[in-house]
Amino acid sequence: MEKLVASVNVLPEQESGASPSVPAAASVPDGRMGRKNASSSGSLSRKIVSLAVPPLVVFVLFVALWEIVIRMSGVQPYLFPKPSDIVTAASENWHNLLVSVRTTIAEAVLGFALSVVLGVAFAVLLALSKTVERSVYPYAIILQTIPIVAVAPIIVIWFGAGMNAIVIIAFLIAFFPILSNTLIGLNSTEMNMKNLFYLYNATKWQTIWRLRIPAALPYILAGMKISCSLSVVGAIVGEYIAGIGGLQGGLGYAITVASTRLQTAYLFACGLTAAVMGIVFFLLINALSNRLLRSWHDSAINS
Amino acid sequence: MSSSLAAIPSAGEEAGSGASGLLVGMEQIGKIYPNGTVAVQNVNLRVGEGEFLCFVGPSGCGKSTIFNMIAGLTGHTSGRLSVLGTTPKEARKMNEIAFVFQEHTLLPWSKLIDNVTMPLTLRGVPKKERIREGERVLELVGLKDYLKVLPRQLSGGMKMRVSIARALISRPKLLLMDEPFGALDEITRQSLQDELLNIWRQDRKMTVLFITHNVFEAAFLSTRVVVMTPRPGKIADILEIPTPFPRSDDYRSSPEFGRHVHAVSETLKH
Ligand SMILES: Nc1ncnc2c1ncn2[C@@H]1O[C@H](COP(=O)(O)OP(=O)(O)O)[C@@H](O)[C@H]1O
Ligand SMILES: [Mg+2]
Numbered sequence A: 001m002e003k004l005v006a007s008v009n010v011l012p013e014q015e016s017g018a019s020p021s022v023p024a025a026a027s028v029p030d031g032r033m034g035r036k037n038a039s040s041s042g043s044l045s046r047k048i049v050s051l052a053v054p055p056l057v058v059f060v061l062f063v064a065l066w067e068i069v070i071r072m073s074g075v076q077p078y079l080f081p082k083p084s085d086i087v088t089a090a091s092e093n094w095h096n097l098l099v100s101v102r103t104t105i106a107e108a109v110l111g112f113a114l115s116v117v118l119g120v121a122f123a124v125l126l127a128l129s130k131t132v133e134r135s136v137y138p139y140a141i142i143l144q145t146i147p148i149v150a151v152a153p154i155i156v157i158w159f160g161a162g163m164n165a166i167v168i169i170a171f172l173i174a175f176f177p178i179l180s181n182t183l184i185g186l187n188s189t190e191m192n193m194k195n196l197f198y199l200y201n202a203t204k205w206q207t208i209w210r211l212r213i214p215a216a217l218p219y220i221l222a223g224m225k226i227s228c229s230l231s232v233v234g235a236i237v238g239e240y241i242a243g244i245g246g247l248q249g250g251l252g253y254a255i256t257v258a259s260t261r262l263q264t265a266y267l268f269a270c271g272l273t274a275a276v277m278g279i280v281f282f283l284l285i286n287a288l289s290n291r292l293l294r295s296w297h298d299s300a301i302n303s
Numbered sequence B: 001m002s003s004s005l006a007a008i009p010s011a012g013e014e015a016g017s018g019a020s021g022l023l024v025g026m027e028q029i030g031k032i033y034p035n036g037t038v039a040v041q042n043v044n045l046r047v048g049e050g051e052f053l054c055f056v057g058p059s060g061c062g063k064s065t066i067f068n069m070i071a072g073l074t075g076h077t078s079g080r081l082s083v084l085g086t087t088p089k090e091a092r093k094m095n096e097i098a099f100v101f102q103e104h105t106l107l108p109w110s111k112l113i114d115n116v117t118m119p120l121t122l123r124g125v126p127k128k129e130r131i132r133e134g135e136r137v138l139e140l141v142g143l144k145d146y147l148k149v150l151p152r153q154l155s156g157g158m159k160m161r162v163s164i165a166r167a168l169i170s171r172p173k174l175l176l177m178d179e180p181f182g183a184l185d186e187i188t189r190q191s192l193q194d195e196l197l198n199i200w201r202q203d204r205k206m207t208v209l210f211i212t213h214n215v216f217e218a219a220f221l222s223t224r225v226v227v228m229t230p231r232p233g234k235i236a237d238i239l240e241i242p243t244p245f246p247r248s249d250d251y252r253s254s255p256e257f258g259r260h261v262h263a264v265s266e267t268l269k270h
Helices: A012-027 A041-073 A083-092 A094-128 A130-145 A148-159 A163-187 A191-199 A204-242 A251-260 A264-293 B002-006 B063-071 B088-093 B112-116 B118-123 B127-140 B156-168 B186-202 B215-221 B255-269
Strands: B022-032 B038-048 B052-056 B078-083 B097-100 B174-178 B207-211 B224-229 B234-240
Touching (some): A094 A130, A163 A204, A191 B097, A204 A264, A204 B118, B022 B207, B038 B207, B052 B215, B063 B174, B063 B207, B078 B088, B112 B127, B118 B127, B207 B215
Parallel strands (some): B174 B207
16 A cells, blocks of 8 residues: 555644654654653652652651750659650660561462452452342452451461461451453543454453553552551551461561550650551552553653 | 445354445434433434444434444444444453543553553453553553553543554454544544544544534544434434545645535534
């Protein structure tokens, strides 16, 4: 056939902004991951500074106020420790703290990974058949409403105190947001897209793999953002109930021990560490999400 | 009309296409949706090989419904419908029908080359052949330098070109286009009309069915215009546009074009 080229109307911003990123996108194997950000690092660091400075100022003021108020009022450290007490307790016990952190991270990450794999797999199974979804999903919702703290002792009985039970508790807490988000994502594929795959004689699996799962990716990642912090909560709750078993105890265990010994400053240190852990975990998943979606999904394009 | 059909040379040589060169045959076709909406009633239409048929009519008159029945996306509730000499469901399996929607329906996470070759990928065509065909159709629509680009980096007109390229990749006998240019600005729309006619003329074995509610578009593109009326959707009349191809901007500004537009508009009013 003869070549039929017409005037290609390139968008104005395309010549400057988007085009240089094309080779970068091409070098990524599956093409789904994003282009390298071409914007100059100078303006980027300025942006980070402008984002980070105000909350940092608030943090410093808050800590200073806390220190001063407790110092002035003379409250005992075991009732309400000052920031300096907490730092001291943390540095005196830094080895124990490190071990606890490592244990809790392992439990939370395992529970989270399990929830992602099983949550997505289960959602795909439900999405494959409307009948199955309609008959099974209500039970998934009911199961979700059972408070995990009520179920945890049974899990300890079944799986023994320790790592296994804790991972399962973390998994149970993190599982449902992934399942429900993925299911919503899988079911919200555009009708026209589905019709197109149907017209091209795509099999059910091809439609799942090439259309519905990629289209659900923003939803799956949103679920993961919720679940990653929840898995840290789950790990700590699990440690309260399942204790240390054969292993060294995690943060939750350290907190229970510290509270019985009235080591309130160390208890604070553990609690704050757990919070930081949840935040870091969230930021990691958030970064992963932006990286996966940056090139094509609206939610991540300007972030 | 039926006499003009008889003049169309028969295709014949390809398996399954039916011996008559009749691509779509509708006899007393009716469609009532499960909720009771009578979308289409008493539609009789015969489409031969190589035609360019435009459907015009107000929205809700059943144009998309007719296309969906031809494509096998929804069943008809009365009458007889044959597509490529067989039932719509069987016809779909022959990979001879392609569809272009008003929305570009490109996969936002896939590069243009992957988007365009998607129909071949689904069929398990080897990668080398896929790439070759992908490059062919992207060149056909003037986008061969954009193989590795993601859809969101393109303008609306370019996305529509990609969508057309994807439809052309399996060299379809029947191309169904449901208001493909409806969301484009007038200038882009006209250049795409020119391109589409050029592509169609290269391959006179391809039949195009094209929905629009723009009478100018219908008068410019078609060999015949099917004018429809709503509630329930019926064919008011089928008008011949005998102006020979190629049709250029000269045709757009000719009195002949004006007469065709006028005729279509008048039929629409009744
Ligand atoms: N899936 C459906 N269920 C019920 N009614 C429908 C459905 N699709 C279309 N209709 C109705 O059928 C009529 C024709 O619709 P459609 O074929 O989309 O018209 P057009 O494409 O000409 O605008 C409209 O009244 C519309 O509301
Ligand atoms: Mg329509």
